[in-house]
Amino acid sequence: VSTRFYAPILVCMMLVASGLPGSEQEEIEELGDRRWTDSNDGYGPINYTNEHTTAMIESEGRPATLTMPGGHVYNQPLPLVVALHGYSSSGSFNAWWMSLYDSVHENEHLLLTPDGSMNIIGMRYWNATDACCNLFNTEMDDVTFLEGLISQAVQNYGADPEGVVLIGHSNGAFMSHRMACDRGSIIESIVSLNGATWDDFSNDCPDTGRPNILHVHGTVDSVIEYGGGSMFGGTYPSAPQS
Template identity: 40%
Template sequence: MRSTAATLFVSLLALSLSVGAVSAQTVDGGRGSLPLQVPESYDGDSAVPLVVTLHGYTSSGAGIESYMQYGDLVDSHGFLLVSPDGTRESGGDNNRFWNASKACCNFMDSTVDDSAYVLAIINAVKSEYNVDPKRVYLIGHSNGGFMAYRAAYDHSDTIAAMVSLAGAASTVDRAAPANPVHVLQIHGTDDATIGYEGREIGGNAYPGAVATVERWAGYNGCAGEGTAGGTRDLESEITGAETTATRYVTACTAGGSSELWSIAGGSHVPSLSSTFNLEVIGWLLAHPKP
């Protein structure tokens, strides 16, 4: 288990970088103030989307922002953005983590309720800003992807859509959530940390990318096999449009769909292309609650 933790640390260490200046606004979900990026066009009269990004194991809110660069799109796309920090471990290297599933990445058996914390952050922002209740979104990387699935399942009445990069569902053995949620899994086929085909960490199994999206397609009432959804260039160090999309959108319950973007040859921490953030934010904003 600790060897896996060490692998996660090495693969995500590059993400623990500080970001540039963020807007002065802050919000407190119960664990201290968090920077909140607010679009210049925000006037309080028109409701705007909210995006919450969840970092990977050992990283931070600043780290995922530095890596994915969603803050660059706050003004042009008109959404609120908050990137919280996970809890630090009580032992070992005191790494930050999210208590998302048995597999990843609560290695110290903490009882912290991070699903409730994610909801508390959302509610704190709603209490101070005019958030569109139909456009509350989650994005997570690795452990943060596991956490996004967990929070989307637990709070399906609140979350419209979520994106996981190199994470996995933590609820495949549970009944469907109360409400449909649009989900997008992005995963490198050569991910050696969170396997594309699924694996286990510390004896706790997690599903692969295909199994994850198929399970959520079932949750969302989608029928039939996945269909081709085109190609994209999401990895800057792999030539051409290396990413293929598989979409589960047939006969889905309103407000739900499931999609997989497979990065052929992609690793656990892909070198993201200049359009990655645009593709992800564009997908989210196109998937509100009904």
């Protein structure tokens, strides 16, 4: 795999270094002025354009948008980045905030931006661990949902099955850890930004595969604490333990 595969991870690390926003409540309604860059830089076998193409795919009756660099040929696999938003946010806002739309062209990968389910107070969430963030104990199988989306991207849109990276923030970071536990065999790497895994790791995390994990956490985070804590009746481990 090319070193360009890891560029989205470096993007995330630079974003963390520059400081995470204090709230995810704000939504950007207009994402129309995305800045696309030309990636005709000789890295890939295809002469990609600076236009993007999108496809709507579906799993478990829930849609998600797959963004691809212009000129992507499905029989020429590219890495797949799955962006998992935080509580109350959305896939599109999360990807915009992390500059992942630009990264599609600059680093030549596919980008999947799913949304979590909407709870009864109108907030999107992922049913990740017992600590975050299924507030109302709704039966929602997000693992199967994400697995289905990844499978479609691989089978139908030229995503590299050996190049699947999950990048999650906050509740999305918890979900990336959940996927590493439950579907580790289909994931190459996860990037967890200010989230955590299961507190009772040995019992709650089945060994389905061992993807690479990059865990990044702010030491003064007062919501998901660096040293571990509890939320919604569940506990989560410290960042070093995660």
